[in-house]
Each structure stands twice: as C-alpha cells, then as structure tokens.
Amino acid sequence: MPTRTYLNGSVLVLCLIAGIVDVIGYLGLGHVFTANMTGNLVLIGIAIGQAKLLAVLRSILAFLGFVAGIALATVIVRRGREEQLWSRGATVALGIEGLLLLIAALLSYAGSSDRNLYIMILVLSMGMGMQTTVARHLKVAGISTTVLTNNLANVIEDTIAHIRRDNQFTADAWLRTWAVAIYCLGAVITALLEPHALFASIWIPVGLLIGLVTMAAIRFR
Numbered sequence: 255m256p257t258r259t260y261l262n263g264s265v266l267v268l269c270l271i272a273g274i275v276d277v278i279g280y281l282g283l284g285h286v287f288t289a290n291m292t293g294n295l296v297l298i299g300i301a302i303g304q305a306k307l308l309a310v311l312r313s314i315l316a317f318l319g320f321v322a323g324i325a326l327a328t329v330i331v332r333r334g335r336e337e338q339l340w341s342r343g344a345t346v347a348l349g350i351e352g353l354l355l356l357i358a359a360l361l362s363y364a365g366s367s368d369r370n371l372y373i374m375i376l377v378l379s380m381g382m383g384m385q386t387t388v389a390r391h392l393k394v395a396g397i398s399t400t401v402l403t404n405n406l407a408n409v410i411e412d413t414i415a416h417i418r419r420d421n422q423f424t425a426d427a428w429l430r431t432w433a434v435a436i437y438c439l440g441a442v443i444t445a446l447l448e449p450h451a452l453f454a455s456i457w458i459p460v461g462l463l464i465g466l467v468t469m470a471a472i473r474f475r
Contacts (some may be wrong), residue, residue, distance in 0.1 A: 257263060257339055257340070258454050259459045260340075260469075260473065261339060261340060261392055261394055262395075262465055264392070264434070264470075265389055265395075265397050265399060265429075266429070266436050267462055268388070268389055268434055268466075269397070269399045269433045269437045269440070269464060270397040270436045270437070270439060270459075270462065271399070271458075271459040272289040272385065272399050272440065273398045273436070273437040273439065273443075273444070273464065274441070274443065274444045274455055274456075274458055274459050275355070275378055275381070275382060276289040276382075276440075276441065277444035277445055278378070278452060278456060279316070279378060279379075279442055279446075281445070281448050281452055281455060282448075282452045283371055283374055283378075284308070284309065284312045284317050284371065285297065286309075286315075286374040288316050288320075288375060288378040288379040288382055288428050289320075289379070289385075289400040290400060290401065290402065291316075291317060291400070292403060293347075294313050294316050294320075295313075295317070297313045300319065301313060301413065307468020311372075312371075312372070312375055314355040315375045315379070316376075316379040318379075319375065319378070319383065320382060320386075321383060321384040322381045322383065323351075323354075323380035323382065323383020323384040323386070323387075324383040324384070324386060324408060325383075325388050326347075326350070326383075326384060326419070327350075327383065327384035327385075327386075327387035327388060328349040328387055330343045330347045330350075331344055331347055331387060331388060331391045332430055337400075339392070340392065340470060340473075340474045341391070344388050344392065344470070344471040345467055345474065347384050347387065348363050348385070348388055348466055348467050348470070349386050350384060350469045351381040351382075351384045351388075351463060352381075352460060352463035352467060353376040354378070354380055354454060355381050355459050355463065356417050356460050357373075357377050358373075358374045358377050358381075358456055359456040359457055359460055360452075361373060361377075362374070362453035385399055385400065386399065386401075395425075395427075395428065395429040395430050395433075396426070396430070397429060397430060397433045399437075400431055403435055405430055405433050405434050405437070406434055408430045409431050409434055412424075412427035412431070426472055433449065443455070445457075
C-alpha cells in the first residue's frame with residue numbers, strides 16, 4: 255500500500271473514532287462533547303446562562319482535557335522531522351490516545367459515580383485533543399478529524415467549484431466528503447448501540463487505534 259494511501263485511510267479511521275467518541279460523551283456523560291469543541295463551548299455558554307453548575311463543570315472539564323491533549327501531542331509530534339509524512343511522534347501520540355480511551359473503557363465498568371464520569375470526560379477529551387494535533391500534522395486534504403464544521407464547509411466549496419467548472423472532483427475533494435460521511439457513520443453506529451451497549455462502543459475506537467499504531471510502528475519504523 256502506498257504511503258499516501260495509508261495516510262488517507264488513517265485519517266478517515268480517525269474521523270470514525272471521533273464520531274463514536276463524541277456521541278458517547280453526549281449520550282452517556284451528561285450531554286457534553288468530547289471531540290467537537292465548538293459545540294462544547296456553546297454548551298458551556300448555555301449552562302452558564304441557565305445557571306447549571308454541574309453542566310458547566312462537565313463542559314469545562316472536556317475543554318481543559320482537549321487543550322491538555324493538544325499541548326501534549328504538540329510536544330510529542332514535533333520531536334520528529336517535519337519532512338516526514340508520518341513521524342515517530344505521530345505513532346506515539348496515537349498510542350497514548352489509545353491508552354486514554356482504554357482507561358475510559360475500563361472505567362465504564364466501574365460504576366456511574368460522578369468521579370468516574372468526570373474522569374471519563376477528561377480522558378476522552380484529552381485523547382481527542384491529541385488526535386486533532388496528529389491529524390493536523392499529517393496534513394491530509396486539510397481534514398480535521400474532530401471539527402466537522404470546517405470539513406463540511408470544504409465539501410460545499412468543492413461541490414460548488416465542481417458545478418461551476420464542470421470538472422471532476424479531485425482526490426482531496428473526495429477525501430473531505432468521505433471524512434464528513436464517516437464521522438456521521440460513527441455517530442450513527444454509537445446511537446444505534448446506545449439503548450443496550452453505549453459504553454461498550456468505546457472498544458471500537460480502542461481496537462481501531464491499536465490497529466493503526468501497530469501498522470504505523472511496523473510501516474514507519
């Protein structure tokens with residue numbers, strides 16, 4: 255498999271992971287987004303306006319976890335050489351993300367206490383922050399794996415350009431379209447599992463990250 259094809263596929267897998275994790279946070283952790291910080295900041299504003307202190311705390315924890323994840327991943331990823339398509343730092347950062355999601359998966363079996371809920375919010379959002387930085391480092395078609403709004407805007411711009419010029423979609427345009435669709439697919443899968451096995455769906459991202467990290471460690475060692 256060519257390196258560029260592998261990178262493109264990896265970013266799409268990360269979009270699926272973000273869609274799953276975001277819905278887990280919203281449906282299972284008190285209506286908080288752990289990947290989509292734009293929506294999460296809106297929730298913070300609503301909670302403050304309605305004086306819902308616990309909702310404010312959950313959303314702020316998600317925001318702080320996301321920021322911490324970005325900061326940590328930035329330090330790790332930038333240790334590698336910038337000219338590399340996939341650096342060792344990217345592999346390490348995704349490995350830590352997988353570990354964070356694994357912690358959340360194990361905590362889901364430890365009961366639904368407030369403490370466990372807050373820790374799960376923190377580790378999931380931290381993992382999504384790390385993923386955001388890795389995706390930016392890979393620079394695949396300008397895709398963000400956690401900010402759906404930006405991806406959707408790009409898809410609409412690509413479509414309008416295609417209609418006006420009457421030309422074929424570029425490879426990057428198709429990638430951006432697939433990124434939006436796959437993020438939504440992750441959300442749909444998790445919503446379908448919600449009545450019976452919402453938190454069990456965390457194991458899907460954990461398994462996908464184990465696969466990505468293992469393949470990257472072998473391919474880019």
